[in-house]
Amino acid sequence: MDAIFTLDNIRYDYANTAQPALRDVSMSILRGQRVAIMGANGSGKSTLLRILDGLYFPKSGTVTAFGEPLDEHHLMEDAYAHAFRRRVAFVFQNPDVQLFNPTVYDEVAFGPLQMRWDKQKIARAVADTLDMLEITHLRDRAPHRLSGGEKKRVAIASVLILDPEVILLDEPTAALDPKSQSMVVDFLVGWANSGKTIVTATHDLDTVPDIADDAYIFQHGAIVAHDTPANLLRNHELLLAANLVHAHHHHHDGVPHSHPHFHLGHAHEHSSGI
């Protein structure tokens, strides 16, 4: 298996905070791999995804994507940018950011239009994608008339239409009702043998074994653990230290004790929703 992304000693700083958003991050993501990036809010998960998508560029260190350096300069070239954007898709945590078009149809057609596909091909692809995600009836709907689950479906449709090789998902189950959460997890599970590379940033630990074969835990912008999901989830002390679970203190028959408590994902990171 060849590496799709190779990160070497990445550091990223935000302008107005002293603490780096990411430091000393080195990792490689292989073709067809399903990777989970776990971490509490502010651990740097979203920043990492944005670096993988060529939206942010590290202050130091190198990113290699598909065997070529991924940097600001390279992405200025039209041909490279188009090829890269087609191959790598990003599903943002906040659907109000992801859905910027006035109708569902325009939203799904946006990517292909930027790729300068011809009109017939776009029309066919949009129809197929809407059909695949069972949202054909929402075709002319405005985003503010969609439920949370519907917005997520449209967001997924809007990136799937380009048939990307890599899909980056930022907290895909956050702020969704249970039914929509399981819909998203079903998609992620369904992509298991599709050959697509899936990188999911999440703190919804329950779903991790189903959606990933490989997992990282981030804390304060650095990798603190890298193992299979099963092994990581067994290590309660590690999860506790990374703020992915918190201890509940109880008294049972007058004997105080504590045990880790799993938190289902409903927190918001990088949420700019209005």
Added chain:
Amino acid sequence: MGGEAHHGKRRGNFIQRTIDALAETLERSLYAEQLAEGGGLLQRLDPRVKLVAMLGFIICAAASRNLPVVVAIAVVALGLALVSRIPFRSLMPVWIGMFIFSGLIAGPAIFLTPGPSLATVPWLGWQVSSYGVRSATLLILRSEVSITFSVILVMTTPWIQVMKAMRVVGVPTTVVVILGMTYRYIFLMLQSASDMFEARQSRVIGKLSNADARRLASATVGVLLSKSFQLSNDVYLAMQSRGFRGEVYTLDEFRLGRNDYIAIPIALVIIVSGIWFGYV
């Protein structure tokens, strides 16, 4: 003493009024979208044809120097509203609102405009000028007719289609795309402003002082502005992620149908003759 009944519908404090206004805007667009799906005559026409025709009618009304032609155009407007099944009750408030607005402005012109005297107001001794009456009537009628056409357009056409159709009258594609995104984010912000006010409303006991209301409004606008900037940055990333490189491309989905080929000559005849007869 807050919230006296005699203030009517608009009673309540500043927060309540603002929430009402925001909610009303949301409802109006929803209502227009439902009507746009209704099976009236205009709903079956291409948005470009409708846009250009309505614009033509409005120009006709504006250009006409003679009252009977403006009246004839008003009849066209009423006829179109009727065959498009736009309920009377949704046009009535528009007409009344415009009548009050234009009436207040045009009213004094009845006395102020120089011209042959028609009558004298008892006691006050003001002369009613026939030119003044004509001018006021023209002004009110024109403004009513114009707004009726634009209401007909936006009530029979999904709003986003109206925006896309604007390209035929020379609005640049980039502006059309910006209009579409603006429209999309207006609703997000309406919701957000309304949530902020409601959250505040639930904590207010009694009447908010005017000074507090102004502070609250400033703070809400400030929060919206901060969020807008953050939002625009994130939307920019989302657009880039899907291949946006600064140039906008749109789909041209409109296609003229049989109804359009019938409608175009009819509209053309009405507009051209309206302008012709209006000028003489």
Added chain:
Amino acid sequence: MHIPDGYLSPSTCAAMFAASTPFWYVASARIKKTLSMRMVPLLSVFAAFSFIIMMFNLPLPGGTTGHATGAALAAIVLGPWAAVISVSIALIIQAVFFGDGGILAIGANCFTIAIVGVFVAHYTNRIVAGNSAVDSSRRVIAAGIAGYLSINAAAFATAVLFGIQPMYFTDSNGAPLYAPYPLDIAIPAMMIGHIGIAGFAELIVTAGVIGYLQKNDISLLSIAQTGVPAAANAAVASGWQGARRMWLVIATLLVLTPLGLIAAGTAWGEWGAEELVALDGGQTITAAPTGLLQYAAIWEAPVPDYAVSFLSSEQLGYILSGVMGVGLIIFTMLVSTYIAARFTRRNEHSNP
């Protein structure tokens, strides 16, 4: 206020589109250069924002309410060019979808609010704020004054548009076809409401929001400078060269306008409120309500009755007064740009 359709003649509407177009053109060229790819999302979101603030009805001192146009706020936060476009877009949406302002009058409304209003706010703010710190209270005061003057300038421009209608657009008998009041009624009637009420709504929103941002999100107050760095620096440095081409276009328009107006010809003549009561022998001229007479008395134009006394033709006098007025505005703008540029330069030298 937003001008509805029916108040302005089609030719005035067309002229206002023509007058707005160079500003839109320069604005989009500048924004494209400075914001490049960010332009579309930034303008869209801020146009949505401008639309929303036009909906806030504020309680004002004295028991009335008013709403702000947001033009001044946009000018201060986004810089004038981005403000021109986003306020224009908000006005277009208001006109087309909410019937607030006419369709044919879009050009006129954009010119008065999104161009005159925005630039008056921009220059006022720049002059009053000077080089004070971004978090100083002088900035809040500057914003308030900019808001107040901005909406009043827009109202004045609107009143002038109304006021010239009966001069040029009448039927064969001389009855006005569009807005019926001449300048000496339209201007005071329009300005009283704006000087007294609406100006304060704009003042409160503009100053209030700038004050709020100083405390809570001060980074936003440097978008116009830092977010668009090239624009802010270039605007001062190239204030003369960059804008010169546009002033040339305006100057040409100014020269052509009087010619067009004279060609349009047959104005019914001058009739101020005083003349209406001066009943002539035929008793055909009606009396004016005394209230309006009072309004008219409040407004004392620097050039009496808009007519330059040594000119025999009053119509020509009007035209010259108008040209002088616009020339005065342009002159003030240029002088203020020059002063602002010198101020900045001197400060840069003194603080190396």
